[in-house]
Amino acid sequence: MGGSQVGNPSVREALRGRLEAVESPNEEHRDATHPHLLPHHRPRPLDGVLRGARPREASCLTDPRGGDELLLRRSRRAAAGARADLQLRRARVRARDGLRAHCADGREHDGDPREPRGTGHRAGTPAVLDHRGWLAALLRPRPGQLPGRADRAQLIDAEGRARGVTGANWIDAPYNRWAFRHISQVTRVQRIAGSETPVGLxxxxxxxxxxxxxxxxxxxxxxxxxxxxxxxxxxxxxxxxxxxxxxxxxxxxxxRHLLMSVSKSLTGILCGVLVGQGLLAPTDPVTDYLPELAGSTWDGCLVQHLLDMRVGIAWDYDVDEYRILDVSDYRTHELDDIPSDTETWIRTIGRGSYDHGEGPFRYASLVTDVLAWVLERAGGLPFAELFSHEVWSAIGSENDAELMFDASGFPLAEGGFCAxxxxxxxxxxxxxxxxxxxxxxxxxxxxxxxxxxxxxxxxxxxxxxxxxxxxxxxxxxxxxxxxxxxxxxxxxxxxxxxxxxxxxxxxxxxxxxxxxxxxxxxxxxxxxxxxxxxxxxxxxx
Missing domain, CATH: 3.40.710.10 (DD-peptidase/beta-lactamase superfamily)
Structure with missing residues (x-):
């Protein structure tokens, strides 16, 4: 389904209806077949399957420490990965009717989303809905849904226990040898759906x-x-x-094996796909997509700076590449005085000694997490789902992949892929x-x-x-x-x-x-x- 079809009156009305359902969720929007789902999350018969993406029983986050799957507020679609579905969801993010955009200072702004909104929005450019509002609330686990870290060991299978693996030591040798291929037993993961028709080797x-x-x-x-x-x-x-x-x-x-920072290259490829679709450009400022970061260290940072690790943030490689293991929940928070989660660190990190795009190459894992956040905004979908649609199902993958996420539900694109x-x-x-x-x-x-x-x-x-x-x-x-x-x-x-x-x-x-x-x-x-x-x-x- 091409973007031009969003201008069709019937499609526009459908988008308006879905936006109204998001703005005013209530019981009369529910039905007997899917009582727990609002209309815009129920299966819809749509034509055009995207690259053979596999229908899923449910898209879900799992946390082995709780023993239960954290079902997101969406069901399987009749044709999961359908191009029409993807375009409709993206259009919903950008649709003018009923859209509430957010100013850089956090105030809600009603009206034409193409209207300039101050720092962080370019004049004439559609504002991007802060889907860490309604979209993240629907598609990511809330902190209260996420069990703590104390009971990791009880969910590790017999082989892992025999090897002495615990939730506290899994990233260290010799325990990592078992843990790196059993990540879903030691930390939180989200599935990245593979292809229904794998490409043979x-x-x-x-x-x-x-x-x-x-x-x-x-x-x-x-x-x-x-x-x-x-x-x-x-x-x-x-x-x-x-x-x-x-x-x-x-x-x-x-x-599936933990890929660590191979994940950064996978994330860069997703960026290339979205650039090819015209959803963002490497020269775009980060704050165009993340206006809540306007006025912070990220002012003046371009998407290309994220891709090339030319970002002027306060990052000590020898210290912070270790700290991020705690912030991201690879470790059980052994260190004191660290940010509570990835997004908090992004929002509060200070400036470095160089401006964005200046000075030597500076490897900083947090930068890729910012890139993932930008891609979510540009693509109009949570990162794991977006990656599945645009990359993982498209390459003819034989198996689902997994992606770790932190205690707040933030996707760990810098090092959390497992495949x-x-x-x-x-x-x-x-x-x-x-x-x-x-x-x-x-x-x-x-x-x-x-x-x-x-x-x-x-x-x-x-x-x-x-x-x-x-x-x-x-x-x-x-x-x-x-x-x-x-x-x-x-x-x-x-x-x-x-x-x-x-x-x-x-x-x-x-x-x-x-x-x-x-x-x-x-x-x-x-x-x-x-x-x-x-x-x-x-x-x-």
Missing amino acids: ARTERDLGGFSFTHGGEAHSLDSLLAATFTDALIVVQDGAVLTERYFDGMLEDD TLRDCARFGLMCLEDGSVAGRQVVPADWLGRMLVPDAELVAAYAASAAGDPAAPDSMYHDGWWVHQPARGVYAASGMNGQLILVHRPSRVVIVKLSTYPGSLDSELFDLDHVGLMALCDHLA
């Missing part, structure tokens, strides 16, 4: 036993690399066919194929292409940072990806404890490696992985 098994490389003066084979780097799973795909697929320590092919090995390979293949899957364009080709154009400013910013490497002078961080060799087309999504999706265009290879390093940021193991897997790509080329 061809297989051309190849013996890689003869491959070897040298690192630090020592010879290594693929087997020794995998053993030394605490590998849980590995898949190597070339020209769309699986060369080898391996699992370790009891991990199974349908186990199977094969579906990560499908994601990497989509990137290798310039955003195309089975003849369908999922991500604009020019979005992926621009990542491989050397940007002198980003290269200089990266070189001036702690991440800079004289041996790789063209490296940069761009659009949520680590671009190692832009001219050759070599880039990666990388996460703590050894999570990796490597896209290597010269050899037409995608490698996904899921690991559980004992140390979250073990530079020696990271270097061994990087050198070995790059050598493997060159070997296959």
Whole structure:
């Protein structure tokens, strides 16, 4: 359903009716078939299914510590993921009739949402409904619905208990080896629906036993690399066919593994999809979508600054990348004097020593959470649902993914994705194929292409940072990806404890490696992985 159809009188009336239902929920809007659901959340027969998205029994958040699923106030749609449904919901966010927009100072503003509203809204631009008001209230759990952290251990299965895993230690070695593939048993997750018609992976098994490389003066084979780097799973795909697929320590092919900061690259891809749809632009100010942040540290920050980690916030990498584990509920709040949740930190964080877009590359996980919030506003859906519609179901994923969320219900886009090995390979293949899957364009080709154009400013910013490497002078961080060799087309999504999706265009290879390093940021193991897997790509080329 195209956006132009929103101007159709019958569609406009339907939108007005749904908005009225949101503004005035009452018992007479309910029906016998779905008594707990308001009309705009009941199943609707709609034409046009989006990319084979799978109908779900219910879209829900789960918190294992409470033992019950936290059902959101929406039911399964007759055609979950229907394009018409998505467009109607987006139109509802932007619809002029009955829309109450919010000023930057928090006051409600009634009337034409295209009217300038002060700081944070551009004149002539549709205001974006603060769906942390009615939409978040309907689609996210309320704090009172979320059980506390005290009873995590009782929901861990027998194998986890035998390994000594608890809700307090799961992120640490050796407990992470089990926990990273059982995240739904140790913390809160939301499902990201996969595809009803998965895209198959061809297989051309190849013996890689003869491959070897040298690192630090020592010879290594693929087997020794995998053993030394605490590998849980590995898949190597070339020209769309699986060369080898391996699992370790009891991990199974349908186990979802925590991806850590690989999540940032997935989030960047979703941004590219929405940019391609004209729902936002990289040059847009963040406060255009989050007017409640106007007058704060985020004034002057552009969407592109979020994508490239060029944000002028007060962030000490060595301290705050640890603190965020507590704020985001990876840990059980061992630290004192930290923000209560992710959104509170975003709202209250101070300014750094550089302005937005200035100075060296500064890695800050919180920045990706801000990006996720912007994408929710631009896309008109909660992050997990938006990602399912636009990316996960579209790549032909075989399994649902999961996304962690914090105690307030904020999606942890900076490091909370969990997915199977094969579906990560499908994601990497989509990137290798310039955003195309089975003849369908999922991500604009020019979005992926621009990542491989050397940007002198980003290269200089990266070189001036702690991440800079004289041996790789063209490296940069761009659009949520680590671009190692832009001219050759070599880039990666990388996460703590050894999570990796490597896209290597010269050899037409995608490698996904899921690991559980004992140390979250073990530079020696990271270097061994990087050198070995790059050598493997060159070997296959």
